[in-house]
Amino acid sequence: MLSNSLAYAIKALIYISHNSSETERITLKEVSDSTEVPKPYIAKILQDLVRNNVLHSIKGPNGGFYFSEEGLDISLLQVVHILEGPDKYNKCLLSLKDCNASSPCPLHDNIGQVRVELLKRLEQITFRQLMQHKKSVDLF
């Protein structure tokens, strides 16, 4: 239901949210080791998130990735938009061009409700919330 890359990103971000601050950065190696996502692959994903200001990073000794205070309030939906584009959960389930509330496709009212609910929840969930989840501490 969620892509591989998105699930990896969420795991990595939860890990970083727990362990980082502006002064305590997490290295790529640590993220890769703890989340068990291949290093070059998670690197690509994190680079993308840094470019889009979800995370910050600093190079060199004692460098690494960290969440700023504001970053923690980024929603899952924003991460989806960055990694998969804005259309991922936002188009007609049958890819019809003229599907809408007044002229709905046969799935629009039924499965479409689920899609809308998914969007709503993705928008509500932030990393500040996720990091408070009890399991997220020993996820890794």
Place this chain on the structure above:
Amino acid sequence: MLSNSLAYAIKALIYISHNSSETERITLKEVSDSTEVPKPYIAKILQDLVRNNVLHSIKGPNGGFYFSEEGLDISLLQVVHILEGPDKYNKCLLSLKDCNASSPCPLHDNIGQVRVELLKRLEQITFRQLMQHKKSVDLF
């Protein structure tokens, strides 16, 4: 949210459900023309559905695809299982092995509910229902 192939399959099946019977078969060409799915691609999908008894087909002149009476009661979930395998909407959103109600991952209770609702609806919807949808007549 749904794969390309699955959306194609659903469109084709809705079309066939409207226009076929054991004596009136729909040719591949007609399906391809009406749904605007490339012929060889929709052929592959329909073959798969025939092998799995969702549809029936007959070769030769006046041949084609048709839904049997029982076929119309096949659920969308069964089609998902055939085309995408049983795990598609059935595993932990973060792909954790030990994610369950008593030890849920951080998405389990929230996004997981949406997943369960999706499964429930996919299971309830049959082609007999979909063919009664008003738009499904002039979908194509």
Place this chain on the structure above:
DNA sequence: ATATTTAAAGACCTTTTTATCTTTTTTTAT
């Protein structure tokens, strides 16, 4: 200044999904 540590960038490879083309098999009408 230099060496070391670390992320960034870019080239490359593999697998899966999407799509096309060609040949074969089956059925029917003549």
Place this chain on the structure above:
DNA sequence: ATAAAAAAAGATAAAAAGGTCTTTAAATAT
């Protein structure tokens, strides 16, 4: 029997997703 109509099967190609490797750039400690 033969020709035509149609699906089945299989081989191939293109694009996207997933994954790896190497080089470059930046920061820090010495």
